Amino acid sequence: MPHDLPSAAQLVESVREWLEKDVLTSTTGRVQFHSRVAINVLAMVERELRLGVQQVVDHRERLALLGFTNDAELASAIRSGDMDERFQEVVDLVRASVLDKLAVANPAYVAAPTSNE
Amino acid sequence: MTSPQDISADLSAALATELGVARVTDLARLSGGASRETWGFVADGRRLILQRQRFGDIRDMGVEARVVQAAFNAGVPVPELIANGSGDIGSGFMILSHLEGETIARKILRDEQFSQARQSLVTQSAAALASLHSIDGTKIDGLPSLDQVQQYRETLDNLNVQLGQSHPTFELAFRWLERNRPTSTRTTLVHGDFRLGNLMIDANGLCGVLDWELAHIGDPMEDLGWLCVRAWRFGSRLPVAGVGDYETLISAYQDASGVSVDREVVRWWEVLGTLKWGIMCMVQTSSHLLGMTRSHELAAIGRRVCENEYDLFLALEEKW
Structure with missing residues (x-):
């Protein structure tokens, strides 16, 4: 490792804990709201540091299954209609990528209630 | 100063x-x-x-x-x-x-004082929509008429260029919208942002429709679809404004307007609405990324785009 401890994740965690313990409790209104946003942002960064490396590999593998190397190629093929014949397959792979993004951005979202038939 | x-x-x-x-x-x-x-x-x-x-x-x-x-x-x-x-x-x-009432969605959805209002809100919203859709938008001087798909297609294209990114989910949604676009049967005044947050609610229910700045000429089903977009349920299980189901909205609207409503047309507009909201989130985060307004709150909104993507998959479950 090129760096000493704490790791990047541990550094971010330490700032998040300080925001939770000291800043959130000693502020009100707008500043408190923005502290809460900051805590959420740092928690997101911690999750990305934990899951991100594997997610990059998985994302690349999914793209490769469709014959692409990046999102731009896939997006442009969908747009031009080239993927119409494989639409359901594309939907399933893109949905898997979205679930990975949510696992970092907001893991609780997938568990939220829904009533779509 | x-x-x-x-x-x-x-x-x-x-x-x-x-x-x-x-x-x-x-x-x-x-x-x-x-x-x-x-x-x-x-x-x-x-x-x-x-x-x-x-x-x-x-x-x-x-x-x-x-x-x-x-x-x-x-x-x-x-x-x-x-x-x-x-x-x-x-x-x-x-x-x-001045109208007396509450506009904060989470209070309207959760506070005991609005329990009666929640019961009537879908029927009252349907009636208000039927009334406003009886208005001929072409008679209102200066009211814009824009193709919503084209408008948001252009917004997304500009964002993708400015931010150097691309969104396969949004492309899937645009493709689905293109291939499943219903024929518009009516063109009326459309509110354009009819949802909790822009509706004034008192103990008896809907008492004011606010925020008409996005009003335009268009297909009235746009307003019904927008009211069902998952973001506007504010965490509730119920699809229509977080307080009711599709069947209640559609039958109340039919009763009030005398016009029959196709559930699949409402779905098409809900999908477009969900996509629009996702693109609007990108617009907000771009004002941070491009330096117009530096703010970690706006930055964080960029990572909420995947919530809209997930909502698109929910709205289109079994429908692709």
């Missing part, structure tokens, strides 16, 4: 002149966005609301004033338009009657 007291005094004086009243008191700013501000005040004992545009907002508030007046005339619950114009009060302004 002009102090807040000076601004208040100048504005109070300008309002008194405009309205021809002796005294304007209790002037207080209620909210302010990037393009407009809302103020509350009392004119000779009567509570009123001022909405004014900031300089630089290019929209013509006169169009919105004409829309509010037309909605009022058609029996839609809206604040009464008292005055509008441009000048000392703002680059564009409207003075409206």
Whole structure:
């Protein structure tokens, strides 16, 4: 490792804990709201540091299954209609990528209630 | 520099002149966005609301004033338009009657005092929509008519270029929308942002439809679909504004308007609405990324785009 401890994740965690313990409790209104946003942002960064490396590999593998190397190629093929014949397959792979993004951005979202038939 | 007291005094004086009243008191700013501000005040004992545009907002508030007046005339619950114009009060302004009620979605969805209101809200919303959709938008001078798909396609293309990114989910949604676009059977006035947050609710239910700045000429089913977008359920399980189901909305709208509604057409507009909201989140985060407004709150919104993507997959489950 090129760096000493704490790791990047541990550094971010330490700032998040300080925001939770000291800043959130000693502020009100707008500043408190923005502290809460900051805590959420740092928690997101911690999750990305934990899951991100594997997610990059998985994302690349999914793209490769469709014959692409990046999102731009896939997006442009969908747009031009080239993927119409494989639409359901594309939907399933893109949905898997979205679930990975949510696992970092907001893991609780997938568990939220829904009533779509 | 002009102090807040000076601004208040100048504005109070300008309002008194405009309205021809002796005294304007209790002037207080209620909210302010990037393009407009809302103020509350009392004119000779009567509570009123001022909405004014900031300089630089290019929209013509006169169009919105004409829309509010037309909605009022058609029996839609809206604040009464008292005055509008441009000048000392703002680059564009409207003075409206004050309505008593609540607009904060989470309170409306959870507080005991609105339990009765929640029961009636879908039926009342359907009736209000039926009334406003009875208005011929082409009779309102200056009301825009834009193809929503094309408009948001252009917005997304510009964002993708500016931010150097691409969104396969949004492309899937656009492709689905293109391939499944229903034929519009009616063209009317469309509110354009009919959802909790823009609806004034009291103990009896809907008492005011607010925020007409996105009104346009279009397919009235747009308003029904937008009301069902998952973001506007604010965490509730129920699909229509977080308080009701599709069947109730559709049958109440049919009863009030005499027009039959196709569930799949409402779904098409809900998918477009979900996509629009996702693109709007990208617009918000771009103002941080491109340096217009540096803010970690706006930055964080960029990572909410995947929530909209997930909602698109939910809305289209089994429908691709």
